[in-house]
Amino acid sequence: MTDPMLLNRELETALLGLNKVATRRIYKESGLTPTGFAEMVFMPVLDSIGDKWEKGEVALSQVYVSGRICESLLNELLPAEGSDLKITPPMAVAVLEDSHLLGKRILCSVLRAGGYQFTDFGQQHLESLVTRVHSENIRILLVSTLMLSSALRVKELRRRLDTAGLKVKLIVGGAPFRFDASLWKEVGADATSPTASGAISIIQRLIREVEDENL
Numbered sequence: 001m002t003d004p005m006l007l008n009r010e011l012e013t014a015l016l017g018l019n020k021v022a023t024r025r026i027y028k029e030s031g032l033t034p035t036g037f038a039e040m041v042f043m044p045v046l047d048s049i050g051d052k053w054e055k056g057e058v059a060l061s062q063v064y065v066s067g068r069i070c071e072s073l074l075n076e077l078l079p080a081e082g083s084d085l086k087i088t089p090p091m092a093v094a095v096l097e098d099s100h101l102l103g104k105r106i107l108c109s110v111l112r113a114g115g116y117q118f119t120d121f122g123q124q125h126l127e128s129l130v131t132r133v134h135s136e137n138i139r140i141l142l143v144s145t146l147m148l149s150s151a152l153r154v155k156e157l158r159r160r161l162d163t164a165g166l167k168v169k170l171i172v173g174g175a176p177f178r179f180d181a182s183l184w185k186e187v188g189a190d191a192t193s194p195t196a197s198g199a200i201s202i203i204q205r206l207i208r209e210v211e212d213e214n215l
């Protein structure tokens, strides 16, 4: 495997140069799996590009195209469907009041690769999300947010689910939860993970908890 620091520098140059061909070549030469590349290379490089945008060092158009290049490469590389689906309590994935979709894309691939059955609710507003959780009897909900304002909306989501008497295990993730390690507790979630692949062990634990509650 290429030196990770070098890999990240090369990828950042390729993305800011809006060079998709170089991005694909860097992936191929990295020797990493698609999920490994997404978590170890795309994520830190996009964090760095986000920081540079905040400091006014890169244009929003560069952030936008970088995101689009990563998205299109991930769509090519990540599996669309898994096999041997496990029977689990009803589970769903959603992006809450946010347009940042790459984290959810990776999360869905990891869950499919792990053989988990779930519904992808896509982008949701709080109201519609509560309605779908209710009507589809969801017991485990994975929520991705990238804007801090959206992450804070999870607190209201928790309140609304509790008020409606819905027993839902809530797993949250996305940049605000990576940057503030206690935010998930503050918004009333049951768990978080800094990576999509970290969600698997959490889900296994929460499935056992839901099954115990059903006894």
Ligand code: B12
Pocket (backbone or CB within 6 Å): 038, 039, 042, 043, 046, 047, 048, 049, 050, 051, 053, 054, 060, 063, 064, 065, 066, 067, 068, 071, 097, 098, 099, 100, 101, 102, 103, 104, 106, 107, 142, 143, 144, 145, 146, 147, 148, 149, 171, 172, 173, 174, 175, 178, 192, 193, 194, 195, 196, 197, 198, 199
């Ligand atoms: C690419 C990007 C965009 C793209 C999004 C393209 C797309 N289709 O997704 C575009 C250009 C559209 C965009 C727009 C905006 N963006 Co933007 N964007 C980013 C950037 C650079 C990267 C995000 C990303 O895709 N990262 C890669 C993915 C893979 O990482 P991830 O989502 O964190 O997911 C990983 C983990 O967190 C985890 N995970 C994610 N979800 C979940 C869920 C669960 C349950 C679990 C367990 C794990 C998990 O798994 C993944 C890895 O395995 C971030 C910088 C950053 N630090 O995040 C800014 C950032 C998120 N954007 C920001 C802003 C401000 C905006 C805009 C408001 C800009 C504007 N003025 O218009 C708009 C708002 C859009 C909206 N309404 O939602 C800010 C948010 C600041 C804040 N405090 O809220 C950031 C942090 C940049 C910054 N440093 O200021 N953006």
